[in-house]
Amino acid sequence: MGRHQTKSKRPLRFWAIIMGIAGVATLTGGMLSTGFLGNFGSCDDPELFTVATDNDMASVLREVTSAQSASECTRFTIVAAGHEATAAKVTEGKEAPDLWLADSSTRVRLLAGKTETVQVANDFATTPAVVVGEKGSLDEPASWLTILQDEDVLLGSPSKTSSGELALLNLLGEAAAGTVDPATVESLLPLLAQRGVMSPPDDVQLMREIADEGGAAVVTEQSWVNFSGDAVAKKLAPVIPATGSAFLDYPLVATAASEERRASAVEAGKKLASWLKEDRGQSSLSNAGFRSVQDKGLSNDRGVGTVAAMKEPATKSVDEALKALGVAAMPYRTLVVMDVSGSMSIKAGPATRMQLTEKAASIGSSLFPDNTSMGLWAFSTNRGPNGEDHKELLPIRPLDTKVGNLTQRELLVKDVDNLSSMVGGFTGLYDTTLAAFRTVQAGYDPRAVNSVIILTDGANEDPNSIDLETLLNALKSEQDPTRPVIVVTLGITEDADAETLKQISAVTGGSSYTAIEPAKIPTVFVDALRARTSK
Secondary structure (H helix, E strand, O other): OHHHHHHOOOOHHHHHHHHHHHHHHHHOOOOOOHHHHHOOOOOOOOEEEEEEEOHHHHHHHHHHHHOOOOOOOEEEEEEEOOHHHHHHHHHHOOOOOOEEEOOOHHHHHOOOOOOOOEEEEOOOOEEEEEEEEEOOOOOOOOOHHHHHHOOOEEOOOOOOOHHHHHHHHHHHHHHHOOOOOHHHHHHHHHHHHHHHHHOOOOHHHHHHHHHHHOOEEEEEHHHHHHHOOOHHHHHEEEEOOOOOEOEEOOOEEEOOOOHHHHHHHHHHHHHHHHHHHOHHHHHHHHHOOOEOOOOOOOHHHOOOOOOOEOOOOOHHHHHHHHHHHHHHHOOEEEEEEEEOOHHHHOEEOOEEHHHHHHHHHHHHHOOOOOOOEEEEEEEOOOOOOOOOOEEEEEEEEEOOOEEOOEEHHHHHHHHHHOHHHHOOOOOOHHHHHHHHHHHHHHOOOOOOEEEEEEEEOOOOOOOOOOOHHHHHHHHHHHOOOOOOEEEEEEEEOOOOOHHHHHHHHHHHOOOEEEEOOHHHHHHHHHHHHOOOOOO
């Protein structure tokens, strides 16, 4: 070709055509192959379809679609995007792709009732979850429960990441198989949600973190295989529990907004799926770390070998767990209201009730991520400037907010430590509860769980306050279902009016706790801080 070019000059029109084709290739993300250039004009009116998927699968699709002949009248633009972002676009119907190669049928199923989708295929790729840690530091774990109960194991968000979803499916699968108590799973969900919020957002960052700092992480085998060539990965190795693992199934679904376009996308998707199931497609998938649905493992010892399939949990249990995780993953916005009435100076073992409560609050404030918002009130009779039964010590702010030289978290600990110096007066419970509820409601944050947490060792002792019936009616009538504020109560010792506290919490959908034994105040307080719904 070079020799031919030296003998004659190409007409300018030829170069205009070449540049035009190059422009089309650029606009379609480089997915049109050089074969297309050689067969230009063989399809007069090609139909272009967008396919959304994650970065790793996008690379495979680009490779597979670029190899197709230009005689194909169906062509694809591959859009690399996170599955959560794609699901949002599909739900909204704005800028929705024609096709979505999702990571799991579970994620697609969650769109049911929100939008129309049509599954095309899910039989060309898969991958299980693995646990990656320092070589020699990980014995084969007995179960996924053992793994997930270890707070040092990093985990992506079960609601947002492929590996986190697999971890959840494995835990639910063990429960379905009868090896894990469902109550244990339920109690573990809030912790998994918070660990997911606080962990790096993808598998590669999880593995880099454990390579630097030690520990272990739950990731997909596919992400491990891709990462294993990294220099820092040499110190790491994957393992899998004896119970096996759930697998991602990578469904290809038509998600175009209109019914007519969706029907066309289904036919285009069938063609794309057939390419992925051909030898070239399977080779590209394998090179990228994906398993075929028929194979027992990856070649050349790149993965963890044969993996037993985890028992599939019931759809209802998966959906309920994901809903619970969604609530538990929401940040907290809470006003902590602490009783400083005279009875808090009573001895409870070697310390006073107030001192034990101070300790509990200090411990509790250290357990929450920086996106948690907390404020602090102290209450007993005649504390405010106009005779109110409460005094604001700190307004509600995120714990990482800087106020002068200190953060909100540091100020919270400092003010809690000074509560003993404020002890005195009587318990002004009813007026304080209603005022706190209204304060949190007035500043309601729809992105958070909004709550009031009240700690008291007594019953209402303010003769000038509203009565219990008035309080309960006000809480019930002022509760807005679209802007819910829950009241969580914690009774300290047997002197607390436990029955009244339960009624106050119940009318708002909140939880009520009682720490009869002084030594249990810190533990119960942490449970109260983490409360999100009624018990």
